[in-house]
Ligand code: NAP
């Protein structure tokens with residue numbers, strides 16, 4: 001019999017890639033969406049799977065809705081990807097970020113414990129939990145957490161609660177501590193997509209500047225399509241466990257900018273990029289770099305797309321997207 005999976009955050013970046021993977025493995029996929037008068041299926045459309053998913057309404061900040069979702073679906077696996085995931089907004093919306101990213105996870109775990117205790121649970125933990133945590137130039141499963149944002153703090157709560165439900169009630173609950181992963185359907189606020197979209201707009205004359213914050217921050221950037229594979233593998237293991245997932249190399253925002261402009265056929269990026277204090281953070285995470293040895297060894301996981309291939313893929317997708325839009329505008 002085929003397995004079933006519930007994905008929260010189905011309309012975001014990772015949800016569609018994960019849904020596509022699970023559909024290819026013959027899962028019945030349920031996608032939890034918030035109540036909306038007009039939900040945005042753009043990312044699922046991009047991967048061509050909008051009609052292959054069963055949708056159910058639920059909101060991470062509403063416990064009764066999550067109880068209902070779990071009672072109705074009783075899936076074999078839950079992948080909790082829903083979050084207020086933009087770090088920058090988490091200072092401006094600290095309460096909402098805490099309700100959705102921290103308390104919402106407690107509600108979901110409780111619902112599973114009460115109404116579907118055999119369900120396996122994946123929590124989308126994050127390298128942002130490390131913040132300026134102790135490391136020897138990298139972060140692994142042993143590194144201390146010292147989050148620097150309300151987002152990171154809420155995610156530490158959710159991470160520890162996920163472990164606590166495993167230890168207290170014997171539930172199959174896992175966390176993937178994923179480092180930054182990107183794609184052509186990355187949200188437009190995140191720096192990579194903001195850059196590749198900016199390059200395309202400049203290229204086609206729709207913008208003449210790109211306003212950015214801290215160009216010196218370094219991140220360990222991988223491709224989202226590679227990372228959802230590890231979420232799936234974690235829930236197929238004999239025992240629940242937590243894993244760090246990243247490429248093991250990092251690059252500065254400046255390096256990303258330079259490469260993206262090069263792929264866009266623009267050599268003098270300095271002419272277009274403007275430093276703007278609005279995009280700097282009250283407390284920055286200066287540098288993140290994964291040591292994903294455990295995932296490589298126990299899950300036999302390795303990323304396929306390199307940093308350069310990722311930047312190229314994103315620039316090409318945005319050039320195509322912006323060109324299509326400007327062609328349509330020209331033709332009236
Ligand atoms: P994303 O594109 O921002 O998607 C998040 C999804 O969560 C959106 O579809 C959003 O729904 C949904 N959501 C937000 N608030 C909700 C609520 N109150 N109730 C129900 N759904 C809600 O994020 P992503 O990049 O796919 O990341 C997936 C998960 O991995 C997130 O938890 C993120 O924090 C975590 N993570 C991401 C990365 C990364 O680099 N991408 C790294 C580590 C961890 P709407 O579409 O309705 O807004």
Ligand code: GDD
Pocket residue numbers: 085086087088125126127128178179180181189190191192194211212213214215217218219253279280281284285288
């Ligand atoms: N968004 C943004 N916009 N970031 C900028 C900008 C800008 O104009 N200029 C510089 N940056 C810097 C940020 O200060 C940060 O150091 C870095 O670029 C990356 O920012 P984001 O792309 O917004 O990602 P993030 O690292 O803060 O968070 C993402 O990765 C986390 C995993 O480490 C998100 O996907 C989180 O949800 C995820 O947990």
